[in-house]
Amino acid sequence: MVNCQNLCQVKIDLIKFFRNNVSVKLKYFYIILIFIISILLSCVAYNSVEKDIQNKTESTETGKAAGNESSVEPEGLSILKEAYPDIDFTASYDEEMNDWKILIDTGTRSGELYWCGGRFLPADKLADKDSYWKLFYKYSEEIPDPADFSPEEVERIRKFSSPENRREGASSPQFFYDLIYDCESRRAVEQHIIQISFLGKRSNVHERIKEPLAVIEKQILEAAKTDEEVKNFVDTLSRADSYNWREISDSGNRSFHSMGIAVDVLPRGWGQKNIYWAWRRDIDPENWMLLPLDRRWMPPRQVIRIFENNGFIWGGKWMIWDNMHFEYRPEVILYSKILNAAPEK
Ligand SMILES: [Zn+2]
Numbered sequence: 001m002v003n004c005q006n007l008c009q010v011k012i013d014l015i016k017f018f019r020n021n022v023s024v025k026l027k028y029f030y031i032i033l034i035f036i037i038s039i040l041l042s043c044v045a046y047n048s049v050e051k052d053i054q055n056k057t058e059s060t061e062t063g064k065a066a067g068n069e070s071s072v073e074p075e076g077l078s079i080l081k082e083a084y085p086d087i088d089f090t091a092s093y094d095e096e097m098n099d100w101k102i103l104i105d106t107g108t109r110s111g112e113l114y115w116c117g118g119r120f121l122p123a124d125k126l127a128d129k130d131s132y133w134k135l136f137y138k139y140s141e142e143i144p145d146p147a148d149f150s151p152e153e154v155e156r157i158r159k160f161s162s163p164e165n166r167r168e169g170a171s172s173p174q175f176f177y178d179l180i181y182d183c184e185s186r187r188a189v190e191q192h193i194i195q196i197s198f199l200g201k202r203s204n205v206h207e208r209i210k211e212p213l214a215v216i217e218k219q220i221l222e223a224a225k226t227d228e229e230v231k232n233f234v235d236t237l238s239r240a241d242s243y244n245w246r247e248i249s250d251s252g253n254r255s256f257h258s259m260g261i262a263v264d265v266l267p268r269g270w271g272q273k274n275i276y277w278a279w280r281r282d283i284d285p286e287n288w289m290l291l292p293l294d295r296r297w298m299p300p301r302q303v304i305r306i307f308e309n310n311g312f313i314w315g316g317k318w319m320i321w322d323n324m325h326f327e328y329r330p331e332v333i334l335y336s337k338i339l340n341a342a343p344e345k
Pocket residue numbers: 257262263264322324325326
């Protein structure tokens with residue numbers, strides 16, 4: 001490309017050449033000629049540089065448009081569409097709020113929430129987004145083994161489970177669930193609570209999880225025919241508790257039991273084993289998280305797998321373990337499946 005530095009060099013070289021090789025009159029003639037030529041070349045160079053800047057700007061703008069967040073729906077939305085196939089999710093970009101607005105329509109209720117990195121917040125909570133977790137998180141494939149915990153991880157669990165953090169830390173983004181389960185108030189949600197029989201035990205659940213629980217029951221009973229451990233689980237089950245309007249212990253968060261979409265499976269006597277982190281914390285306040293897995297009661301692996309295959313996560317895989325607890329979170333199961341299938345970077 002022609003540039004100013006090259007032009008100056010050419011000019012100097014030509015002047016030197018003519019100074020040494022031609023007569024005085026001609027020298028003046030050539031100097032004027034060189035001057036005119038250099039002006040012409042400068043114009044060409046200027047046009048060329050200007051065009052180059054223009055091209056770069058255009059390509060930057062085109063690139064921006066192609067990669068602009070406003071042109072592609074948030075990726076996680078397809079996970080929600082798959083997790084809740086009977087619910088309509090319509091996304092439109094809100095230029096003013098600079099975020100996706102998601103219209104959620106269950107057929108009987110509808111509402112709009114902002115995507116906000118997967119938090120699903122109403123407009124008036126957007127400024128306070130750090131106070132809310134995201135709907136999606138990586139649910140572990142394996143049961144985390146405390147034998148593998150580093151001192152830093154233990155410290156992190158201590159902090160996370162501290163009453164201060166549970167009281168004042170971030171909370172679950174309730175708004176999405178309030179909308180799809182109509183559970184903003186006790187009065188509202190109780191219109192959707194129905195009584196079912198699960199493995200021979202009476203349970204009050206949200207009507208939306210009646211179907212998945214029926215499939216789970218069928219599959220567990222089928223497995224019990226050939227698997228002694230599963231048969232023993234069914235035979236010794238004493239309770240399957242679900243709906244209970246309450247807050248999660250130590251925190252202002254509402255439990256998924258308050259929506260009727262979590263089920264606690266309690267066996268008849270769990271012997272010397274431990275079943276819930278906070279009960280163990282009362283005995284061993286410092287090191288409850290290090291309690292070896294074989295000292296915790298667990299449902300059979302096959303039972304955990306059947307629940308997971310039908311959209312439930314198991315509390316035994318949480319750092320603050322709750323081994324009787326299953327919770328209907330199909331979006332978390334699908335999201336984690338995608339993450340776990342992706343090759344490690
Ligand atoms: Zn529970």
